[in-house]
Amino acid sequence: KDLGTPPARSSKLVTVEIDGIKVKVPEGTSVLRAASIAGIRIPKLCATDTLKAFGSCRLCIVEIEGKKGYPASCTTLVEEGMKVRTHSERLEKLRRGIMELYISDHPLDCLTCPANGNCELQDMAGYVGLREVRYGFDGKNHLKLPKDDSNPYFTFDPSKCIVCYRCVRACDEIQNTIALTVEGRGFASLVKPGPTGRFITSECVSCGACVFACPTSALMEKSVIEHGMPDRSVKTTCAFCGVGCSFNAE
Ligand code: FES
Structure with missing residues (x-):
């Protein structure tokens, strides 16, 4: 199960309250991971x-008692006695707004997409309750890219x-290679x-x-x-690479 951010190494435990549930986690744990641990x-x-943690998508925003705004839970570390709220009408509205912007720049071809049913974007759009996109589809320039x-592979x-x-x-x-960059800004930005x-x-070494990291079918x-x-995959690590790919065991 993906707990959101890597584990913290500290042996000191911190107690936080998330949606009324008290959870003890190592110091240095993100709020996102602490919430996952609390279920x-x-x-x-x-x-x-x-x-x-990178904090770019802003979907994981939460409310923290005594703090202003809506911090990203993946880049916010737990503090002793912290009280966190992960679901509220305001948070849900903000998340739907963020997801609307993502979907407005993404082809609506889920039914024929090879990632259909196995796409994190699709999954999150459903989870935040997105039903309509007010902005239409604005990803036409990207559709023209070959x-x-x-x-x-x-x-x-x-x-x-x-x-x-x-x-x-x-x-x-993971691979210590710099084969990929992001070019451009806003809607024009693109991985290159x-x-x-x-x-x-x-520099790609395949x-x-x-x-494995891509949440859609872009890669x-x-x-x-x-x-x-x-249907079934197992984890393996080959002798020359530290990634640990999944492959079909059949
Ligand atoms: Fe994207 Fe936290 S998961 S900002």
Whole structure:
């Protein structure tokens, strides 16, 4: 189970109250992880428990007693006696607004998308209760961008990218490679492999860390596109790479 952010290493425990539930966690734990440990699900897109917290998607906002605003729970660390609220009418409205902006820049082709049923964006849109998008679809420029099929194992479809930086961070933090960057700002921003925009001419070593990190189908294994999601997968780590890919055990 993904607990949101990596575990803290401290042996000192801190007690926090989240939605009325008291939980003891190591000092340095994020509020998002503490909530997961307490069995409370906070929506999230840019955070995972294998990457350093980044705080870019803002879906994981919470209310903290005595603090102003709506801090991101993935980048906020627990403090002794902290009281956190993860669900309220205001938080839910804000999260739906954020999700509306994501969806307004994302193709609405879920039914034919290879990630259908296995897409975190789709899952989170449902979880925050998004029913309509007031802004229409504004991702037309990205639709014109060609897919990058140059890597033998996976494809990159820029129209599906939500610029959560998970692939960029995975490449850097897990594989210690800088094959990916983000170019542009706002709706025009886009993940770019290497200087040419093609994986094959980038620093990519085909470890798959970026594909594993991607919450949509922007980065997707060619085998999944061709044959669908494997029914069963096991974790393995090959001798030359520290990523720990999943592969079909059948
Ligand atoms: Fe916290 Fe994205 S999950 S800001």
